[in-house]
Amino acid sequence: MTILIAGGGIGGLTLALSLHQIGIPCRVFESVAELKPLGVGINVLPHAVRELTELGLLDKLDEAGIRTRELSYFSKHGKPIWTEPRGLEAGYKWPQFSIHRGVLQQILLDAVIERLGRDSLLNSHHLANYTDTPDGVSARFVDKATGDDVGTYEGTLLIAADGIHSAVRGKLYPHEGAPIWNGRILWRGITEGDAFLSGRTMIMAGHESLKFVCYPISAQLPNGKFRINWIAERYFPPDHHWRREDYNRAAKLDEFLPWFEDWRFDWLDVPGLIRNCTHAYEYPLVDRDPLDRWTFGNVTLLGDAAHPMYPIGSNGASQAILDARVLTREILNHGETAAALHA
Numbered sequence: 001m002t003i004l005i006a007g008g009g010i011g012g013l014t015l016a017l018s019l020h021q022i023g024i025p026c027r028v029f030e031s032v033a034e035l036k037p038l039g040v041g042i043n044v045l046p047h048a049v050r051e052l053t054e055l056g057l058l059d060k061l062d063e064a065g066i067r068t069r070e071l072s073y074f075s076k077h078g079k080p081i082w083t084e085p086r087g088l089e090a091g092y093k094w095p096q097f098s099i100h101r102g103v104l105q106q107i108l109l110d111a112v113i114e115r116l117g118r119d120s121l122l123n124s125h126h127l128a129n130y131t132d133t134p135d136g137v138s139a140r141f142v143d144k145a146t147g148d149d150v151g152t153y154e155g156t157l158l159i160a161a162d163g164i165h166s167a168v169r170g171k172l173y174p175h176e177g178a179p180i181w182n183g184r185i186l187w188r189g190i191t192e193g194d195a196f197l198s199g200r201t202m203i204m205a206g207h208e209s210l211k212f213v214c215y216p217i218s219a220q221l222p223n224g225k226f227r228i229n230w231i232a233e234r235y236f237p238p239d240h241h242w243r244r245e246d247y248n249r250a251a252k253l254d255e256f257l258p259w260f261e262d263w264r265f266d267w268l269d270v271p272g273l274i275r276n277c278t279h280a281y282e283y284p285l286v287d288r289d290p291l292d293r294w295t296f297g298n299v300t301l302l303g304d305a306a307h308p309m310y311p312i313g314s315n316g317a318s319q320a321i322l323d324a325r326v327l328t329r330e331i332l333n334h335g336e337t338a339a340a341l342h343a
């Protein structure tokens with residue numbers, strides 16, 4: 001039978017490719033009508049690049065991203081504090097990539113369509129509910145835009161890769177409530193700018209309450225510039241009013257640019273970089289507490305649905321990729337069974 005995967009994000013698509021690699025049929029049900037290259041830059045760490053390499057995607061990563069060479073810390077005046085190598089330069093067998101999240105998702109999506117076929121992905125299929133059956137699970141989907149029922153599907157297992165607002169997690173833990181804010185807000189954007197330092201350096205400048213991170217995520221563009229991903233971060237007192245997390249929430253530059261106005265270093269113009277972006281997004285730094293268990297019978301959680309992390313430090317995508325690969329290994333060992341999910 002088929003494994004049902006709810007969510008066509010980084011985790012769900014990696015799982016589909018991995019199951020295909022071991023010859024297990026699966027289908028991905030994605031809530032949105034069309035997967036668009038959303039988000040800004042992320043990093044994929046060597047342990048996750050190893051897995052994408054095993055899926056034959058290293059060339060695609062090289063075409064689309066940058067092999068991050070080093071991570072450098074600076075004061076808010078742009079004075080160097082510490083530099084350490086990353087990826088191959090740090091002695092790993094696999095590189096670390098800085099890449100646009102949406103481009104990474106598109107690479108995975110193209111591979112899914114090419115290898116599993118267009119029918120393996122059903123858009124406008126938002127998981128609404130599921131029930132256990134004697135042979136596995138039965139899952140009901142709706143079109144979120146219209147509220148219409150779009151079908152009920154039977155599968156051996158249901159893997160919920162449906163992100164930080166996971167419907168399955170909500171059903172398993174109905175009293176959990178909203179994600180938890182840690183007092184910080186991130187403003188994120190991409191600007192076409194000049195290369196800085198080694199050309200493959202990720203920098204973090206500032207201090208605990210006010211921080212700026214940036215790194216290139218593209219090769220040189222025809223206009224001679226590079227796509228530079230940046231994140232401005234500030235700590236707020238607990239009574240500060242913050243808006244619910246939404247990766248697509250647009251940010252207003254005048255709400256945070258003034259704090260960085262004098263961060264003009266001789267090697268990087270921080271306010272210039274912020275000012276010249278086409279879009280900026282606001283995101284409160286939220287996560288959720290760990291759960292006692294992710295697996296209930298023939299259903300389990302994967303990626304952000306299981307363990308949403310702060311979208312910093314290259315956590316989310318890298319860990320979702322590992323989840324998909326480990327789960328596939330256990331399905332190879334135990335078959336399409338609850339025992340595989342438990343393992």
Ligand SMILES: Cc1cc2nc3c(=O)[nH]c(=O)nc-3n(C[C@H](O)[C@H](O)[C@H](O)COP(=O)(O)OP(=O)(O)OC[C@H]3O[C@@H](n4cnc5c(N)ncnc54)[C@H](O)[C@@H]3O)c2cc1C
Nearest residue numbers: 007009010011031039040127162163247303304311316317
């Ligand atoms: C639009 C978007 C933009 C993002 N931008 C960034 C970013 O700029 N930087 C960063 O660090 N992280 C970003 N993330 C989060 C990052 O992608 C994840 O932390 C990480 O990749 C873990 O992957 P995941 O597959 O668990 O979750 P996600 O990549 O979040 O994927 C979850 C998928 O499930 C779908 N879905 C949700 N509910 C249902 C449902 N009930 N039924 C079916 N499908 C459902 C969603 O539409 C989404 O495609 C973004 C996530 C999204 C969805």
